[in-house]
Amino acid sequence: MKRKISGALFVSIVAGSTIALSPYPASAQIGGIVHDPRNYAQNILTAARTLEQINNQIRMLQNQTVSLLNEAKNLAALPTSTLAELESQVDRTRGLLGEAERIAFDVKDIEAAFEGRYKSSALAAPNAALVAKAEARWMDSVAAFEDAMKVQAAIVGNLGGTRASISALVTASQSASGALQAAQAGNQLLALQSQQLGDLAAALAAQGRAQALEAARSAAIEAEARERFRRFRGKN
Template sequence: MKTSRLRRLLTAALYAGLIMPAGLMPGAASAQVGGIVHDPRNYAQNILTAARTLEQINNQIAMLQNQTTSLLNEAKNLRGLPTSSLEELQAQVDRTRGLLGEARRIAFDVRDVQSAFEGRYKGAALTGPGAAMIANADARWKDSVGAFEDAMKVQAGIVGNLGTTRTTIGRLVGASQSAAGALQAAQAGNQLLALQSQQLADLTAALAAQGRAQSLDAARSAAAEAEARERFRRFRKAD
C-alpha cells in the first residue's frame, strides 16, 4: 500500500515536470531560475519525505481513534447498575425474621425449648399432683395451638412477599438484559442471586415454623400418653 502511494506521487510529480527522466536530465542536477537554484531530485525527495510523514500522521490518528474506542468500552464496563434491590430484599428478610421472633409460648431458642420441656413435657410434669398435671396438659395444648398459629403467620408473610419478589425479578431481569457493560451485567446477576437467597431464607423459615408446630404437637401427644399411663397406675393403686 505504501509502495503504490509513493508510485502515484512520483508519477504525479513526473507529469507536473517536477522530475525529469534520466535521458532528458541535463548534466547538472540543478538549475538556476531568477537567482534561485532548483534541484528536481531534491524536490522529489522532499515530496517523498512529506508523503511518508503524512502517512505516519494518519497511522497515529488511527491509533488514537482505536485507543479512544477502547477507553469508551472500558467506561461502559465500569458503569454501575442504576437500580438496586438490596433494601427491598433486606426488608423482606427482616419481616420474616420478625414473624419468627413473635413465636408464642416456646420461642426458637435452645434454652427456651429445654426449659419448657423440663417443666411441661417430661419428668415431674407428668407425675405430680393432679392439679399440676391438668395445668401442664393445658399448657402443652396452648403450646401446640400457638405453634401452629406461628407457622401460619410465617407462611402468610412469605406469601405476602411473593408480589414484591415478582416485581423485583422483573426489574432485575430487565436491567440485566439492557446492561451497558460487564459491571452492570455482573451486578444484576449478583442481585438476582441475592433474591434467590432471600427466597431460600423464606422457605427455610416456613419449614422451621411448620416443623416446630408438628414437633410440639407430637410432644404433646407423647406427654398425654405418658400422663394417661400415670393416671391409670394411680387408679389401679387406689383399688
C-alpha cells in the same frame, strides 16, 4: 577543420543524451525563480511520509479512545439495586420467627418448657397441676401453628416483591453495557435466590416446630392418661 567540427558535434550529442537519460531534469530558471526538480520530488516524498505518520497517530488515538470507552463500560456500576428490598424481606421473616409465642426458637426455652410440661417428671404433679399442664401444652401447639401460619403468610407476601425484583434484575442484566454491570446483576439474582431459600427454611422451621410440639403433646397426653389410670386403680 572537418575533424574539429565532427568532435564538437559528438560532444554535443553525448551531453544531450546524458541530460535525457538523467532521472531528474536539470535545474531551470523560470521568471527569475530557480526550480530544482530533484528538491521538489524530495519535498513531496517527505510530505507524503509525514502525512502517513499523522494518519497512523490518528488511528492509534482512535483505538485508544475505543479501548478507554470499553473499559469505562466494563467499570460502570449497575444502576439497579434490590438489596434494600431483600434485606427488608429477610428482616420481616426473622422478626416473625423472633415473635414466636410460648416456646420460642431458643434451646434454653425449649429445655425449660419440656422439663415443666412434657417430660415424665411433670406427671408427678397433683391432678389439678396435670390439668394445668395439659392446657399449657395445648396452648403451646396452638401458638406454634399460629406462628407457622404467620411465617407462611409473610413469605407469600414477599412473593410480590420477589417478582418485581426478578423482573428489574433480568432487565438490567439484559441491558448491561459492561462486565461489571452484568456481574452485579448476577450477584443480585443470587442474593434474591438466597433470600427465597431463607424464606423456605423459615417456613420449614416454623412448620416443623408446630408439628414437633403437637407430637410432643400427643405423647404427653398418652403418658398422662396412663398416669391417671394408675392413680385411679390405686384408689380402688
